[in-house]
Amino acid sequence: MSDLAVIGTGSWGKNLVRNFYELRRQNTVYACDVDSAKLDRLRNAYPLLKTTPHYEEILSNDQIKAVVVATTAVNHFEKAKQALAAGKDVFVEKPLTLSSRDALALVELAESRQRLIMVGHLMIYHPVSQQLRELIKNGELGEVYYIYSQRVNLGQVRKDENALWSFGPHDFSILFYLLDQEPIDVAARGQTYLQNGIEDVVFVSLNFPNRVSAHIHLSWLDPHKLRKITVVGSKKMAVFDDTATTEKLRIYDNRAEKKIDYDTYGDYITLRFGDVVIPYVAVTEPLKLECQHFLDCIEKRQPPRTDGRDGLRVVKVLEAANHSLKNNGIPVNLEQYFAELHSSHR
Ligand SMILES: NC(=O)c1ccc[n+]([C@@H]2O[C@H](COP(=O)([O-])OP(=O)(O)OC[C@H]3O[C@@H](n4cnc5c(N)ncnc54)[C@H](O)[C@@H]3O)[C@@H](O)[C@H]2O)c1
Known part of the structure; x- marks a missing residue:
């Protein structure tokens, strides 16, 4: 059995810590947050939990094979990229990233490293x-x-x-x-x-x-x-x-x-x-079922139901919707929008 770490233990991340801790399918569950007071509270609730405010310690720990990213959305891309680069399977809370470009980069990185990437589409x-x-x-x-x-x-x-x-x-x-x-x-x-x-x-x-x-x-x-x-x-x-x-x-x-x-x-x-x-x-x-699914996929080396491609698909529609939102509600044709976006990036 390997270890698992949850980074970001705020109002949602603490639920992820609870579920992974209670499922008892890892040797050790780690919690990582820049806010030490949150880590203190979690240690009181879960005596076997290990904590650190330093993400680098999670990344360099070879016993930790899976990382759950539950920081605020602006940090998802960077934290998930670092975890994948360090050879971990990754579960990223929704939204996968705040741009389709970043989401695609994560999907491709996971594929090239043969690591799992799952997104927290809880529903x-x-x-x-x-x-x-x-x-x-x-x-x-x-x-x-x-x-x-x-x-x-x-x-x-x-x-x-x-x-x-x-x-x-x-x-x-x-x-x-x-x-x-x-x-x-x-x-x-x-x-x-x-x-x-x-x-x-x-x-x-x-x-x-x-x-x-x-x-x-x-x-x-x-x-x-x-x-x-x-x-x-x-x-x-x-x-x-x-x-x-x-x-x-x-x-x-x-x-x-x-x-x-x-x-x-x-x-x-x-x-x-x-x-x-x-x-x-x-x-x-549902969160318990979602956490169980992540662990099952790790064990069986099978792609999660809500994998990185699913995360990317949702981020693309969010991005197009945001474009409409910032342009007084113009309808955005998705195929056309992304064709134009890609040609302008070339
Ligand atoms: N699936 C769901 O139903 C659901 C519900 C709520 C939130 N979420 C998602 O969960 C994520 C967290 O949301 P939240 O409501 O818990 O936010 P939050 O602001 O309460 O918590 C974020 C935590 O991340 C920590 N953090 C921020 N930057 C960090 C860093 N660089 N290193 C370590 N820790 C860092 C903060 O200290 C804080 O404790 C978001 O992506 C959000 O969209 C999902």
Whole structure:
């Protein structure tokens, strides 16, 4: 058994430390943070945990074969690059990086070093996301018309990234997972209220093939705490409410149908209101499942479900959405945008 280190033990990183520590599948778990007070608190909670404020000690320790990067997003690229260069498998919190160029560089570095790179797209490990994907795949909802998601609350206001980069990775990753498709175009509008140049609220619109559209509302300046995804299909509709303690998934047997034979205009569209079904889904902490998956992939040397390419795909759409956001919501065609970006980098 080898050792594993978590770098960045703030409000999220400490959950990663807890999970890896409790899974007990490594010899030793290390925690690294520039803030020693955080390390002291963690040592009190987990007596076998080793800590250091110096990342170099993690990098040069050959017993540590895996590094989990949970520092603020601006540091992801540098910390992950150093870990890969030192021969470690790496799990990077979302977003993988703050530019597609950096994300691609990490993917290529991991490939050339034959190291694993996984990104913390937590929602993909959520049992309800998997159930919802099954409903879509097996046709129970019919043809998917549109999806909207709401990820809003008061806090955590970030100073290095806007609400799009902070929250958006969750919604983009789950949308691509549910639909098994990438968007054709993206448009985003938002506003800055608290800090110069950093959007507190963002509304994103995406178009996918076959007229599937999606809308995402992201904000850390909102009176509600919502983590909700609604899928409207031609046969049924489904709502995944992640703030509900139980009954997180509801399937509505509701639809609107166009009739072929009709006498009056009123008969042309009929509405059906049917039962609401709440399937039982056993929900284990998604973060625990995500951490287990990383360890399984390390053991079996298999690519993670949310590998570096998945991280890159999400970062590309975030980047294009950010471009739209900074240009008053112009729609950005993804293929065209990245073709132009690459030719300008040549
Ligand atoms: N998957 C999820 O649901 C989820 C939820 C929240 C946050 N996150 C992600 O987790 C990461 C951390 O977020 P957070 O909310 O914990 O932020 P945070 O600001 O609370 O914590 C960041 C920690 O990193 C430390 N740090 C910063 N630079 C460092 C360096 N150079 N070396 C060592 N330590 C350093 C800071 O001291 C701090 O303790 C972010 O990437 C964020 O996007 C993921």
